[in-house]
Amino acid sequence: MGYDPQNPMKDRITDIGPPHYEKMFPQVIKDNYGKWLYHEITRPGVLKHVSETGAECHTVRVGSARLISVEHIREVCDIADKHCQGTVRWTTRNNIEFMVDAESKVQPLLDDLASRGGRFPVGGAGACVSNIVHTQGWIHCHTPATDASGVVKAVMDEIFEQFTEMKLPAKCKLALACCLNMCGAVHCSDIAILGVHRKPPMVDHDAITGLCELPLAVASCPLGAIKPSSVKLDDGTMVKSVKVNADRCMFCGNCYTMCPAMPLADPEGSGIAILVGGKVSNTRTGPAFSKMVVPFLPNTPPRWPETVAVVKKILDTWAANAHKYERVGEWAERIGWEKFFEICDIPFTDKSIDDYRLAYNTWRTTTNFKFTNHIK
Amino acid sequence: MGYDPQNPMKDRITDIGPPHYEKMFPQVIKDNYGKWLYHEITRPGVLKHVSETGAECHTVRVGSARLISVEHIREVCDIADKHCQGTVRWTTRNNIEFMVDAESKVQPLLDDLASRGGRFPVGGAGACVSNIVHTQGWIHCHTPATDASGVVKAVMDEIFEQFTEMKLPAKCKLALACCLNMCGAVHCSDIAILGVHRKPPMVDHDAITGLCELPLAVASCPLGAIKPSSVKLDDGTMVKSVKVNADRCMFCGNCYTMCPAMPLADPEGSGIAILVGGKVSNTRTGPAFSKMVVPFLPNTPPRWPETVAVVKKILDTWAANAHKYERVGEWAERIGWEKFFEICDIPFTDKSIDDYRLAYNTWRTTTNFKFTNHIK
Amino acid sequence: MSKHETPLMDELENGPWPSFVSDLKRQAEKSPQCWDIIGQMELSFKDRMTHWKHGGIVGVFGYGGGIIGRYSDVPDQFPGVAHFHTVRLNQPSSKFYRTDLLRKLCDLWEKRGSGMTNMHGSTGDLILLGTKTEELEPLFYDLTHDLQWDLGGSGSNLRTPECCVGKARCEWSCFDTQALCYGLTMKYQDEIHRPAFPYKFKIKFSGCANDCVSALARADLSVIGTWRDNIRINQAEVKNYLNGASKSGGGAIPSRADKFNIKAEVLDLCPTGCMWMEGDTLKIDDAECTRCMHCLNVMPKALRPGVEQGASIMMGAKAPILEGAQLGTMIIPFLKVDPETEFEEVVEIIEKCWDYWMEHGKNRERLGETMQRIGLPTFLRVMEIEPLPQHIKEPRSNPYVFWREEEVEGGWQRDIKEFRKKHAQ
Amino acid sequence: MSKHETPLMDELENGPWPSFVSDLKRQAEKSPQCWDIIGQMELSFKDRMTHWKHGGIVGVFGYGGGIIGRYSDVPDQFPGVAHFHTVRLNQPSSKFYRTDLLRKLCDLWEKRGSGMTNMHGSTGDLILLGTKTEELEPLFYDLTHDLQWDLGGSGSNLRTPECCVGKARCEWSCFDTQALCYGLTMKYQDEIHRPAFPYKFKIKFSGCANDCVSALARADLSVIGTWRDNIRINQAEVKNYLNGASKSGGGAIPSRADKFNIKAEVLDLCPTGCMWMEGDTLKIDDAECTRCMHCLNVMPKALRPGVEQGASIMMGAKAPILEGAQLGTMIIPFLKVDPETEFEEVVEIIEKCWDYWMEHGKNRERLGETMQRIGLPTFLRVMEIEPLPQHIKEPRSNPYVFWREEEVEGGWQRDIKEFRKKHAQ
Amino acid sequence: MALSVDELKEKILEKALKGPKAQLYVKDFYACDPESKPRVIKNAANELVKEGKMVFWSSGSTTMYAAKGRAKDEEK
């Protein structure tokens, strides 16, 4: 049986959706669905949920590279079979959760995980840095300005103990997106690493008509920087193409999304910006956008030391100075952004001053400010 | 001597500027310029400033209609001559200040003022409503949507004791502007009364070419609602004129400012909006814009009872509920605008929801809100 | 497909965080094309650039979503990844898995693809990373027949809905996130698999205002649990926090846990200041509470959401391309979410919104951008929702009200000649 | 010019607030045209509409400002106000007057105009309200010759600068508001009297952040006093507040003055939380203070501004027409304001800004609108001011940076053919 | 009167085959019958895909329609 290329429609099944969630539940989850009373974090990476039935669910959270092989998944399954009656889950930040229904089962599970050559670091709960939400980068996408998995590995290696321990004032949510499309919640993260281009698109006149619809390319530019134009190719033929007014370009890459003949990535032009102070939860204050504090750092694989250093510096400065429960953005707002730049030792540039739409709302319209080393 | 119409340039003096301020100073002001140490408000409307020299300046502040006659000014001069060595000043809110250099001179001054048939109410200092900053209205301007002096008189009569006493939690700054040009600080006042139009301009085709430059009229509209158009007059002649796309009009009146042939005022269409919660000082929080809470109240001269009632209701509700030092806007922000509408008993309408530029910033982007009687 | 020299990649096998490079190498033993993944990545590390090209029309027959086409721009050097399409599988709600199913999937993907995955994609899909065009149909066949598992969304489709762990393992969930997520996923299979809209549309569900699925940042429509009565207080447990028997935040912030200070940690941080102590009894003025979750988070044993539970519906969140990012805007402050009625109320709102957006949204205009373009008052009118102060953070500060003719006494038609009788030119 | 029936106007003679109607009637005894003012106002009250028309070109010879022309649209009914132009006199700084000067002005205005005034106009001018075209030149002659007094601004001119009472009678003024206001007024007589700009330009001066002249809301350029060292604390006076000998706010809020609570009234309301008590000694961490004035306002006897005084310069405030209102934006956080150097530093900033705006501002575009159009980074570049975090409330949240070619390594010129060698189509 | 599904499909296909644009947004088909609701038009277009007469073209983020053979196709 199986798929028959001669008869592709035979027995075709469509629109059946995903497996039903209930069938996937561990028994203790099924039995206590909607009955949970409270939780505790008994040690880093280990949650204990207690039900009104008295039942307990102990969750061991484990870091994951997200980009994982089926071999790795099979190993996860081995662990789950051994300790968790064949069930496991992934979190919304790409960590793996092993759940057991009794306190006594926790230590054997932890021991097992620890025995597996560092492939299953326990952590990511409570006041810590959890996994870095990230995207494809050079492993799969066509528009990235930086890599994803590589940068994440470099950063997580450096701040590893912030994952395995709970030494921070609050949760700190890190995210990476490899281009301005910002697949993920980079725009609302405590610390965000963002791939940015800085050179306007080239136009591949030889290929453009074959690769894309010109009107779509023209329409794609939010700033009207792309105009139709006739171009003479090397062989003398005139073709319809487009031209880019580089001075109006803000390097958003939307043209390349719509038209493969307009690449913008560049070894020197593309790199990383750092944004901080976003959040999504409604705790105390509502959700907030991350704000750009470093407009550009170079792409320096395999370890991106400049990026790693800035992230660590911000993390450490926040950790040392914030109040309990205070997210990065709440802290920066409390001390004032001018102080943030000063104590994080981040040079201030005009790139952090908004000049896009709604920009006026971010300008300082009060005489209230703190003197910092910026003022001579 | 004097002006000679035959010889207008003779002895002409220009660009001499205003009288020098120093020559206008009372002696105690001159002597203690820059030396003031502190002040007290010894009773409503009476300030006492103490200098490092030990000198004292006692200021009695007096309400004024702003629209005043030279006869009234002469009376002011009489008082100043009698008590203040011939000096007097006006405040930035159009109150009159009589200054004396000794405590003993205050009571005689107050007695004199009280004897003048209510023309010189003492007050307007400390936690009170001071004079209402306002504009021309029907007494002088060509674009008003409501009157100024009349409305101010009606409101001040009603809340008079908030001027003569200090019973509020903080200062409350009222302002009125008779059209969207907002001459004054209506856009940043605790409670603002604003004249608004609601009918698009008529076009006086008979007169337009004589009265204004058509391209200026067309360019004046920020929303491009005015287009050139040819029109046939009653006598059959075709003239160049303009037409207004009423659906795009937001009644700003800018066209009328530029072109007298496009009047918008209307007995039913024009009236009053109430805005609240603005401030200018940087105390605690920075300056803030007033926000529109009542989009329209009718013009009902001579006493504008609807407007007076809303202003009084807001003032009383704030006075009863705010913390000490809390300006109207600080209070509304603290309790939440949904509560503001509820406890001030002001119907909420979609007109309070911004749909102009930067509008998105005013939408609620958090799940944090209070349940009020608005939610069924 | 041979092993390449990859010194830069190899560097990333060092360090404590799990190494995707080591993992790739392990998989390469079974799936040799993984050597070419590593090889092309190495080249990208050297060139500091991606080596992938656009995708185009690849997909499974009849579906407009679920597959992202991808081709190498250096296929001669790395033939193993000349084609490298991804397959988005619709994850089970909340991402619980049984290992038997997962193992079947592993086998299938080793057979039909690179053996590499993302667990999970940012939208929530289980992503199978990299296969050839000719493998797509057989893969799909086996997936649907053997695993009873379907693809998720991509393109101008409804994207795979996603929810937080909710009632499955959280004490705060105010509605059944899985049931709603699954219910709508099944109801809208057509919209997920075939393009229906001017652009992508994302729906996410969080059981409470902590928003563990980041819906408010990422979903065109988000459903966020809340309650409308009073926080349930267990005063005995309050005392346990006061006397140190229970740890604040369930022990989440041990480094700063000297002694629990209810004033500093709860009362003073409550954004509305609606909590106070009377002796060691905690009082809450619930009418002032905005249900921000802070106090429940700090004292999970003592405080629980009220019993009259439901959800707020927010619309229009998205990433910055192109007008700038938007957070979800409040559209329905409170709604019961009732599985009994097959979530009728939610469905009605979704479809009313789609109907309008399908007709009036511009190409590649996200819902939030449409809302910005037409304005919130108009959007509410379209949605037949009464304007509420809860829709806004603050009232407008500009005076530019677009009155409609029917709202103004006497309408807009006036006679300039009549006017001139009273007002000379 | 006869008395009219004015029942509506007459109503406004009732009530405790000074009645402009009674005042008009009093003046009418000497200036009969006031009857026509009352008459036309009565008609406006009846019609619920203004009866004034645009002004046009009236003015005094050689001046482009200072007079606002005005004509009645019912001149036959009210011939006394057929012409009704206003004259804006440049007020003395801070609006102190000697009565001898005022009396002269009263006499002059009774002779040459309606006898009605506004003390003062919203910009700060002393406004003489209503006269005929033929009176303007004689009035101007007498004004300049007999009173040595000149007109203020209107139109696309520099408008009459205005300042708070400042050092004349306030303990908080951090620079000499009158001296600067008067100095610039004299320096820029030409700009005040003759149009110079794309649109009006307003300058206002407040001695401290209380901003008693509302500069931050209304002035294209505002100068607001501040200091950069430490608040001066008189600890003995602090104790007097604590023990009730001194009243908070100098007694400004007697209704809520039970007992002074320094924690609730000062420490907790300090926006930066930089104040605390050590016993009954008040401490301030001045590095964290934003000089918002709250604590000084509450304890005027105990706290004074620091001694290293100067001002912040903010630009671009304006009313909403047309892009929406703007508050002043921080341009220079701190500047010494030095009368010795004839305010050189301030003058330099003003003129740099004018130079740019005169060249690049569009017609009828206020400075703030120009700033919005070109963006703050560009404006700072034009002004040759180093970008500072003090210029913003918060950094940008969108990622749309307009890099300039010279800032990017290797520039923007690239060769697609070279690119294609490494990246096949 | 709105067109029947078959009439609609015919018009859509004609536009996809002969129109100036090779790739179209679903919105571009709305003009084929102003009387039909967007959902109806979308369903008709999707049916043409099922019948193999049209194909989906997807950038990953954006989906368009093309008559079979007219799309910008990498593998051609």
Ligand code: SRM
């Ligand atoms: C497992 C997970 C839900 C899921 O469906 O997978 C989850 C689970 C819990 N979250 Fe969460 N959150 C999860 C992602 C999130 C996210 C989304 C994200 O990280 O992208 C958020 C919003 C992010 C933001 O605000 O930027 C989130 C904001 C919170 C908060 C609010 C924290 C705050 O200070 O604002 C709490 C409350 C708390 O921590 O006190 C919370 C609390 C919790 C609790 C305590 C809920 C409970 O009673 O079980 C769970 C354990 C917390 C912990 O790990 O410390 N959860 N939580 C997610 C784990 C991700 C991970 O692997 O690290």
Ligand code: SRM
């Ligand atoms: C006389 C005057 C200055 C002038 O040059 O004419 C003045 C004088 C004083 N102001 Fe003012 N302010 C004057 C207009 C203003 C304005 C502008 C306005 O009203 O249009 C403001 C900003 C308005 C705003 O924020 O919306 C203003 C905001 C303040 C504040 C901040 C109040 C706050 O709570 O935000 C203070 C401090 C205070 O009251 O504690 C203050 C304090 C003072 C002090 C105490 C300063 C001093 O030590 O002498 C003076 C007496 C206050 C009083 O009357 O209670 N003054 N003050 C103005 C009197 C106007 C009047 O007749 O009512």
Ligand code: SRM
């Ligand atoms: C695979 C994934 C990243 C990942 O590694 O996890 C992804 C990958 C792509 N996204 Fe995304 N997006 C992914 C989740 C997101 C999210 C997060 C979410 O859905 O919660 C966002 C932000 C939320 C939002 O939708 O606004 C997101 C915002 C974008 C955007 C910007 C859209 C906007 O309106 O602002 C684009 C660009 C576009 O649509 O043209 C985009 C476009 C793309 C494209 C299709 C590239 C393109 O320009 O056409 C990427 C294909 C990469 C590839 O090679 O596979 N992707 N994208 C995520 C989907 C996996 C999954 O199905 O689970």
Ligand code: SRM
């Ligand atoms: C007389 C005065 C109102 C008053 O009763 O006090 C006034 C009266 C007029 N203003 Fe004003 N403005 C007056 C201060 C203001 C202020 C307050 C200020 O200067 O501090 C503002 C707000 C601040 C600002 O400039 O933004 C103000 C903002 C406007 C505007 C809106 C300008 C804008 O850019 O937003 C206009 C409309 C325009 O310029 O086209 C305007 C226009 C006008 C005109 C000339 C009417 C017009 O459309 O041409 C008014 C003439 C009235 C008349 O019959 O005399 N007036 N105008 C004030 C000047 C008196 C004086 O010189 O002391």
Ligand code: SF4
């Ligand atoms: S963020 Fe950009 S580069 Fe990265 S996966 Fe998304 S679309 Fe691709």
Ligand code: SF4
């Ligand atoms: S990168 Fe963005 S701004 Fe630049 S040309 Fe392309 S679409 Fe336009």
Ligand code: SF4
């Ligand atoms: S607010 Fe409008 S109507 Fe009133 S004086 Fe100013 S311009 Fe004239």
Ligand code: SF4
């Ligand atoms: S009132 Fe304003 S919006 Fe209306 S036509 Fe005139 S200029 Fe345009």
Ligand code: SF4
């Ligand atoms: S969003 Fe709320 S209900 Fe859902 S997992 Fe997070 S804390 Fe629990």
Ligand code: SF4
């Ligand atoms: S949920 Fe938030 S607002 Fe409500 S009582 Fe708790 S902390 Fe206060």
Ligand code: SF4
């Ligand atoms: S602004 Fe400051 S210095 Fe000027 S009068 Fe007001 S309080 Fe005094």
Ligand code: SF4
């Ligand atoms: S001036 Fe304001 S910020 Fe500074 S100490 Fe006083 S209250 Fe605090």
